[in-house]
Amino acid sequence: MSDYLNRENRDFSKYDTMETNVLQDILRSDAEAPEDAEQDTELLLYIMEVLAKRRRSEPNPGITAQEALKVFEAHYLPCVEETYQAEKPIQSNMLLRWRRGLSAAAAVLIVIVLGSVTAGAFGFNVLGAVAKWTQETFFFESIHSTSASEPSKDHAPMYTSLQELLKEYNVKRKLVPTWLPEGYEFVEAQVSESPKQRYYFATYENEGKSIKVQIKDYLDFHPTYAEKSDSLVEVYESYGIAYYIFSNNGHLTAAWVIENYECNISGPVSLNDMKTIINSIEKG
């Protein structure tokens, strides 16, 4: 609260003790005001935060922002992607394959990321986890891969391998496969980052076919994971880590979480090849 006082010389502390319904009346009045009406954003944000804190201290505060984000990615973001696809031509063959995969009627895995600031957590507890992984999430991920696969001038330098990129960001955990089926060659690796997360990805190609490796680093918290879906092919364990392998219209995707990383490898590979790819991660 002192941020507001220092930044704007405005003291909103009187709102800290106001009745909840009075504060809600202020917010409702703003919501009902004409679009061009003057708005005191600082005051509104202050009141919104006061009410949010009170709600968080209640016995049943509802879902957290992290959980709501997963609901957004599972249910609302796909509606955006449908609009996006309707308005812009699809340029990537990989994107077309992912899109066809979405029409599958089977239930899908949805990742629900439960925030945790506990440092030093390694691996995950399959029995204790709650999450699933959506095909919509992977659709979104491939949208990102497609849009970022055109080299951005803002991302320099160009890396010669995904491992080189991870090393630059001091990622010590083994996350990169050291074996791929014959013919696949490294094309590019890029990183996107925000204050709360970092997103690495790499593309390998072989005569028009692509294998993509994607790693999301949550920086501050540890995603947790589990359970099953009809499109799950197998839960494959390698070096104590469970890799969820599921199929999507001829493509296999292996997904796993380790420490604060959420990772996946996807491509037109056989199950045996996918297992060999997975085994090569720890051998690297």
Added chain:
Amino acid sequence: MTSEQYLFIQDLFLDMYDKLLSYALASFKNQALAEEAVQEAFQIACQKPTSVCASPNPRGWITNTLKNVIANTKRRNEAAQRFHSKLIDRHSETILTPPCPSFEAEYADVASTDEFKLLKAITIDGKSQLELATELGISLSACKKRIQRAKAFLRNKLN
């Protein structure tokens, strides 16, 4: 939408969700509708990533977007409630007026249609589209399309 833009929107989501929910709850008093309004505001942000990312005040941008979502939702529900009431009245007329075979055949069973029940769930029972989608076992996108088709169906019936 680039990955950088989505990461920006994700951070804004985590920063603003609780606050925006407070704003929406002040207008809706219904947790599910308030949550849905906030989600729709971020849906709009993803449809206009350049606008939100380039805004000098992204928090104000998303708050204003939520304000518009709330206003649109209320307008939509009020219009649907009027439409729903009109349908109830028209259905009641079939009981009060002398029997007319063609009119009865056309309107007598409207209230029992799936389309009527769908619209009632949204406008009268106050369910969010996500709640309805979950109940029906369909995606949110499919649910929205069903609601649009239901409105068109019932509008045709009345006309």
